[in-house]
Amino acid sequence: MLLLAVICSFFGAAAQPSLMQVPMTPPDKAADLPTTGLQRQIAGPSRTRRLIIVTIDGFRWQEIFSGADPLLVANSEYVKDTVLTRQLYWDSTPELRRRRLMPFFWNTIAQRGQLYGNRLFDNKVNVKNFLKISYPGYNEIFTGHTDAVISPNLPINNRNVNVLEYLNNNPFYHGKVAVFTSWNVFPYILNRTRSGLSINSGYEKLNEQNDTTAEMIDSVQENMPGSKTRYDLLTYLSAREYIDRHHPSVVYLGLGETDECAHAGRYDLYLQHASHIDQMIAELWYTIQTDPYYKDSTTLLITTDHGRGWKTGKWTTHGFWANGSAQVWVAMMGPDILPEGELKTRGQVYQKQLASTIALLMGAPSGAGYPPGKPVPFHQAAANDGPMAKMPASLTPAATAAAPLTPLASVDRMTGSK
Numbered sequence: 001m002l003l004l005a006v007i008c009s010f011f012g013a014a015a016q017p018s019l020m021q022v023p024m025t026p027p028d029k030a031a032d033l034p035t036t037g038l039q040r041q042i043a044g045p046s047r048t049r050r051l052i053i054v055t056i057d058g059f060r061w062q063e064i065f066s067g068a069d070p071l072l073v074a075n076s077e078y079v080k081d082t083v084l085t086r087q088l089y090w091d092s093t094p095e096l097r098r099r100r101l102m103p104f105f106w107n108t109i110a111q112r113g114q115l116y117g118n119r120l121f122d123n124k125v126n127v128k129n130f131l132k133i134s135y136p137g138y139n140e141i142f143t144g145h146t147d148a149v150i151s152p153n154l155p156i157n158n159r160n161v162n163v164l165e166y167l168n169n170n171p172f173y174h175g176k177v178a179v180f181t182s183w184n185v186f187p188y189i190l191n192r193t194r195s196g197l198s199i200n201s202g203y204e205k206l207n208e209q210n211d212t213t214a215e216m217i218d219s220v221q222e223n224m225p226g227s228k229t230r231y232d233l234l235t236y237l238s239a240r241e242y243i244d245r246h247h248p249s250v251v252y253l254g255l256g257e258t259d260e261c262a263h264a265g266r267y268d269l270y271l272q273h274a275s276h277i278d279q280m281i282a283e284l285w286y287t288i289q290t291d292p293y294y295k296d297s298t299t300l301l302i303t304t305d306h307g308r309g310w311k312t313g314k315w316t317t318h319g320f321w322a323n324g325s326a327q328v329w330v331a332m333m334g335p336d337i338l339p340e341g342e343l344k345t346r347g348q349v350y351q352k353q354l355a356s357t358i359a360l361l362m363g364a365p366s367g368a369g370y371p372p373g374k375p376v377p378f379h380q381a382a383a384n385d386g387p388m389a390k391m392p393a394s395l396t397p398a399a400t401a402a403a404p405l406t407p408l409a410s411v412d413r414m415t416g417s418k
């Protein structure tokens with residue numbers, strides 16, 4: 001409980017102006033460039049200048065679009081207090097239940113963005129990889145590959161180039177890409193050794209200088225028992241603090257506790273974590289939209305690495321053996337995303353399209369390391385500049401070798417199944 005109190009105090013304290021730090025890094029040059037020339041060429045058709053990617057590990061489309069599952073929420077095998085859990089998350093219709101569980105998704109994203117994957121309308125998002133577990137899923141999201149030889153969740157460096165690395169190798173975004181994840185296998189999935197990405201993963205320290213909030217987070221982390229998955233709240237607070245101080249252009253926030261709760265067969269905690277994550281994303285979006293650096297120029301992309309079994313007795317697991325594990329979802333919101341809300345038309349999107357979608361949103365042209373596959377054909381919010389503009393040859397990734405960055409931390413821990 002003491003730990004919880006400390007963490008909760010971070011939540012409040014970090015928002016106080018007295019703890020706000022002046023960013024240590026210079027402001028992104030993009031903001032200073034004229035609206036013609038380099039900036040326009042790099043931005044292409046997109047008004048997106050910054051990108052926040054969030055993944056919610058193993059969180060099903062069923063809960064996103066219908067809220068608490070009637071067959072699970074009242075099942076004492078999976079819910080310790082069925083009365084209280086129903087009081088918290090139950091309502092008479094799926095539309096009311098989903099809004100109760102995830103108000104940011106259904107009050108804000110549904111109004112201003114797009115939500116893909118409600119199979120009740122035959123709107124589908126599917127995983128293409130065979131295993132339908134975490135490493136192959138994140139590999140598919142970030143590299144566009146459905147690599148059959150990807151190891152099952154082991155800390156082995158990924159041979160595929162990922163889109164975050166691709167962006168970071170571009171001089172325009174170099175050093176402006178930051179990754180914060182709860183699961184400690186991400187340094188391998190994103191191949192930190194090769195990519196040079198700034199990755200803070202598991203219980204790695206932040207090691208920020210002159211930053212009281214970061215020091216508090218590190219202090220808490222030092223005293224945490226070893227685990228392959230950090231508390232999502234710590235991951236979130238770490239990311240938010242970094243965003244406040246350094247203003248990265250691209251942030252990836254990988255959250256993992258929903259999957260842990262599901263594997264533990266705790267549907268009550270699975271719902272609670274989903275609700276917490278909705279609140280975290282809401283708060284992050286509020287931070288973004290009240291910061292001139294990010295306001296109205298940032299796109300938010302939220303998805304998951306895999307689905308779960310759809311049968312009552314199978315929701316705890318996922319994989320090629322569990323029907324439903326290939327069924328996922330995507331939410332997007334930002335200046336280029338037409339506010340269509342929940343898509344209720346027949347359609348099919350694949351997870352492997354997200355890597356090139358991310359590249360497209362950031363206005364990056366094709367080139368060496370460009371992720372394969374076609375971007376998600378989302379409807380754009382306004383008339384654009386036409387086909388994606390080409391970057392000057394001198395700025396293509398092929399023409400500029402990536403200089404390795406100093407990782408946020410370099411401690412690797414043992415990993416487990418996911």
Ligand SMILES: [Zn+2]
Nearest residue numbers: 058259263418
């Ligand atoms: Zn899992």
